[in-house]
Amino acid sequence: MARETIEKGVLPYLLKSIFKKQNFITNWLFGIESEAEKQLLKNILKDTDPNFFAWAINEIVNWKNETIPENLIHIHGNKDRIIPIKNVKADFVIDGGSHFMTVNRSEKMGKIIRQIWQHNS
Incomplete structure (x- = not known):
């Protein structure tokens, strides 16, 4: 039950919050190396639906591809x-x-x- 609450409630909320706009966490996660890259990431995050980010991360984490x-x-x-x-x-x-x-x-x-x-x- 606790794991399901984290995966379906807390985790998507945290991810949406973190990826809402460019910050030191997103810079670190994405491997940003310059001011120009910070600006590009800022624009990408601004233009991307937070629900898409939560969906995409959930799909990556739970992907069971065998082929x-x-x-x-x-x-x-x-x-x-x-x-x-x-x-x-x-x-x-x-x-x-x-x-x-x-x-x-x-x-x-x-x-x-x-x-x-x-x-x-």
Whole structure:
């Protein structure tokens, strides 16, 4: 009963509160490294429905996927605090990559994607 209360009541409320606007917790969770990234995250959070955030986190936490497509290529950061590297089977690991690595490690990601593209062409 207590766990269900936390998962269905307290946790979604806390997540909605935390993700309502950019703050030191969201900066840490997403791996923000600059003032420009802070502003971008602020805009993303402002434009995103808090109910969507609560839903998305619930789905990630409770996802029980057992089927991995053969052609899946997983690129993941070793500093992701939202989905830690220990919880995934990455094909490529971006050193220092956080949940915001599509922004602050885009060159490294692009290099990997180009290598994959060339290898499969």
